[in-house]
Amino acid sequence: MKKRNIKQVVLPLITAFIWGSAIVAQSISTAYIGSFTFTAARSLVGTLALLVFILMRGCLNRRKMSAEKDAIDFTYLLKGGVCCGFFLATAIVLQHHGLRYTGAGKAAFITAMYVVLVPVSGLFFRKRVAPLLWASMIIAVAGLYFLCMDPSEGLSLNKGDLLVLMSSFAFTAQILAVDHFVKKTDSICLSCVQFATVFVLCAAGAVFFESPDISQLHQSLPYILYVGIFSCGVAYTLQIVAQKDGNPVIVSLLLSLESFFAVVVSAALLHERLTPREIIGCVLMMTAVILSQLKPEST
Numbered sequence: 001m002k003k004r005n006i007k008q009v010v011l012p013l014i015t016a017f018i019w020g021s022a023i024v025a026q027s028i029s030t031a032y033i034g035s036f037t038f039t040a041a042r043s044l045v046g047t048l049a050l051l052v053f054i055l056m057r058g059c060l061n062r063r064k065m066s067a068e069k070d071a072i073d074f075t076y077l078l079k080g081g082v083c084c085g086f087f088l089a090t091a092i093v094l095q096h097h098g099l100r101y102t103g104a105g106k107a108a109f110i111t112a113m114y115v116v117l118v119p120v121s122g123l124f125f126r127k128r129v130a131p132l133l134w135a136s137m138i139i140a141v142a143g144l145y146f147l148c149m150d151p152s153e154g155l156s157l158n159k160g161d162l163l164v165l166m167s168s169f170a171f172t173a174q175i176l177a178v179d180h181f182v183k184k185t186d187s188i189c190l191s192c193v194q195f196a197t198v199f200v201l202c203a204a205g206a207v208f209f210e211s212p213d214i215s216q217l218h219q220s221l222p223y224i225l226y227v228g229i230f231s232c233g234v235a236y237t238l239q240i241v242a243q244k245d246g247n248p249v250i251v252s253l254l255l256s257l258e259s260f261f262a263v264v265v266s267a268a269l270l271h272e273r274l275t276p277r278e279i280i281g282c283v284l285m286m287t288a289v290i291l292s293q294l295k296p297e298s299t
Contacts, residue, residue, distance in 0.1 A: 008246025011238040012254035018235040020261025022227045029223040034210035035096030038224065039089065040202035041217060043195045045228025050192040050237065057188070073185065080181030081193020087177055088236075089198040091170035093205065094163050101160025110164045112144045112259055117172040118252040132291060133249055140256055140288035147259050147281025178240050179248040187244050191237040253288065260285045 029038055099107055115137050182190055206212050217224070242251050260282055 008242050008251055009254065011242035012246075012251045013257065015235040015238045015242070016255050016257040017261045017265075018230050018238075019255075019258040020263075021265045022231040022235075023258075023262045025223040025226045026231075029220045029227075030096070030099070032219040033216045034206065034212070035093055036202045036205035036210050037212045037216070038220065039092050039096065040199050040206050041220070041224045042228040042232055043089075043199040043202060045225060046195040046232025046236070047192060047199055049229050049233035050188060050195065053233075054188055054192060076181070077185045077189055077193060080177070080185055081190050082197050084174055084177045084181065084190065085194040085197025086201065087170050087174035088194060089201040091167045091174060092198070093202065094167035094170060098160040098163030098167060101158060102164060107160070107164045109144050109147075109149050109259075110161060111168050111171065112256045113141070113165070113168045114172040114175065115140050115144075115253055115256045117168060118175055119249045121172055121176055133253075136253060136288040136291040137249075139284055139291065140253055143281045143284030143288060144256065144259055145281070146277045146284060147263060175243070175248055175252055178243050182240050182244045187240045188237060191240045194240075195232055195236070257285060 026038075033041075095107070095111060119133065119137065178190075239251070239255065263278055263282065
């Protein structure tokens with residue numbers, strides 16, 4: 001397999017695993033802290049982690065970094081980072097607010113609809129999607145349904161469902177924005193500016209709509225550090241690096257395995273047994289991923 005194909009497969013898989021494992025920490029933190037405050041705090045940690053990485057990278061290879069610095073269009077970098085950060089902040093906050101009114105399983109299914117929204121939105125930019133990928137996405141949506149949805153809850157949309165659905169559109173916009181900007185700038189720097197933007201926007205939201213408290217931050221510190229360093233600093237950066245030379249449709253499909261990994265990690269760490277429906281969902285999700293990789297050159 002070519003290096004480009006390895007990057008667009010392995011990196012999103014690692015990202016999905018990190019996001020899936022971070023759901024537990026994020027869920028626990030909601031009992032102590034508001035969504036704006038938590039998102040601002042995790043984004044600040046992620047920004048600082050990326051700054052440290054960028055400085056270390058510069059120290060290890062000053063000559064190469066000097067050449068790259070001269071080549072970077074900082075106006076374009078700032079524009080791209082702010083754009084991606086705006087959509088990401090919107091998505092995360094809407095998702096958090098939606099979870100107050102709807103079940104986590106239904107929210108996970110609705111959020112993961114970006115698997116379909118990304119390629120559909122790409123059609124407006126004249127990006128062709130191979131038939132095999134369309135089939136993969138249909139199977140992935142079916143897998144997500146079995147994995148996340150409880151038939152007893154029905155398919156009606158309440159206030160929380162609508163907020164989460166809006167977040168899915170915002171996540172779609174973030175993926176497409178990354179795909180647009182990352183090809184002409186440094187991926188790590190773009191991720192850093194993105195999270196700096198999320199921090200500024202959510203910090204302002206916390207000041208105006210919440211009452212941040214030091215004790216709340218202290219109680220949530222382990223979860224903030226984990227989600228901030230791994231989910232923000234590492235995972236979202238890997239997403240951007242993968243999209244730099246990858247197909248955004250395939251990347252988004254692989255990222256949707258977040259729900260799969262969340263179920264698996266919960267079963268492993270919290271000793272939660274998989275139901276027959278969840279096992280069917282996992283199988284369908286893995287089938288969709290395998291199908292998406294059969295003929296990557298045709299996408």
